[in-house]
């Protein structure tokens with residue numbers, strides 16, 4: 001299956017299928033140097049896949065392989081500097097393509113290296129996690145600083161995304177749930193029918209662990225994200241909707257050191273409570289809580305936290321202005337709005353969240 005972005009120019013293909021790596025060679029023919037940046041865990045789980053990728057190279061081309069740790073620490077200035085220096089040391093030219101093989105960490109990091117090396121070389125994303133159906137599309141790349149996540153980066157489109165679904169079979173269940181939160185978020189942005197479909201298809205832990213028909217939902221998720229980012233690449237308007245669940249999510253992720261998607265799912269639950277308080281919607285909070293619990297999301301971390309530090313983190317989030325917290329809420333399923341939320345509503349929603357999780 002192949003999608004094409006629909007920007008005015010510089011479009012790129014997104015190929016989503018099993019064994020999609022066989023498509024890689026057609027995108028590499030014109031480069032002098034090809035740099036593979038690969039997550040060590042991915043190489044360990046799929047040694048044959050790196051060989052398959054390397055076999056896309058013709059003898060005249062120069063190949064480089066850089067291995068990085070598959071953890072958030074790789075998105076740091078230290079690793080960034082070291083990788084840039086290694087490549088410059090080898091006399092790399094602008095006629096280079098960087099191929100990122102890994103999850104969101106590898107993609108964000110490699111994309112930022114590509115955006116800045118010699119003022120920009122081409123890059124290709126080969127996502128290997130469920131979460132990366134989200135991170136590999138839309139062109140946001142970057143690294144972290146001690147002040148926060150993703151604070152240094154760029155908007156930089158890849159020249160192709162090659163989503164080889166065979167990689168997903170080795171994901172541990174916690175990474176499946178982390179990625180599923182963004183797939184579920186895309187369904188919520190899409191509409192009630194999409195939400196019904198996804199909950200019906202993944203009613204419990206075993207269906208999710210088995211990745212039952214996951215391909216269809218990844219495709220729908222990518223389509224939903226693409227529609228938004230093509231209309232608003234630089235997040236001046238509707239791209240903000242993709243932050244659904246992320247305001248509270250980022251705060252609880254940082255505070256409790258939990259996986260991104262686990263935090264986003266908790267943020268989605270919180271957002272439903274805020275919507276009921278502020279927009280007078282009538283979401284069945286118990287239903288969502290039971291569903292997330294059923295899938296084994298670590299909702300109980302909310303019971304360890306106090307509201308004040310979370311509020312401080314939410315106020316610091318780069319998506320907020322000085323007037324307070326701007327949050328994405330669902331005025332109905334499929335209809336996101338960006339709304340200003342006062343502190344007392346946030347506090348009340350937090351109390352309700354704790355009570356329902358207890």
Ligand code: NAD
Pocket residue numbers: 039040041042045069070071072075102103104105106108128129130131132134135136137138139140141149150167168169170171172175178179260
């Ligand atoms: P990740 O890249 O750290 O991968 C999660 C874990 O799974 C790691 O330990 C990794 O080594 C391992 N792994 C990767 N592929 C595997 C496979 N096929 N089999 C077994 N293990 C595998 O994290 P992620 O969840 O993919 O992405 C999170 C990152 O994405 C965060 O840094 C976040 O900021 C970023 N992100 C970026 C965007 C964007 O638009 N650029 C959007 C969402 C998230």
Ligand code: ZN
Pocket residue numbers: 182246260264
């Ligand atoms: Zn996210």
